[in-house]
Amino acid sequence: MSNNSKDTIFIGKKPLMTYVTSTIVQLATKPSVTIKARGLTTSTAIDVSQIVLKKTNPAFEISNVSINSESLVSTDGKNRDVSAIEITITRKNS
Secondary structure, eight states: OOGGGEEEEEOOSSOHHHHHHHHHHHHHHOSEEEEEEEGGGHHHHHHHHHHHHHHHTTSEEEEEEEEEEEEEEOTTSOEEEEEEEEEEEEEOOO
């Protein structure tokens, strides 16, 4: 699948349902959406994916989950490893 056929939702500090709504809106026009989060927001990304699946059942499924860590420079100038997650939700073939 090319990058043009999927969209990305970056999880931040907004309310959970903001990301759920954004994901569902994107899935209305895109075959695939990737939810990305780092650090403390990774649990929010998991919650978003699960709520989206429950609200759209059985139209979509999780097609890929990728976890890794990224090195970032913190405000005090030190390198920090931060956990990251990407969850791809794709339209089911029926």
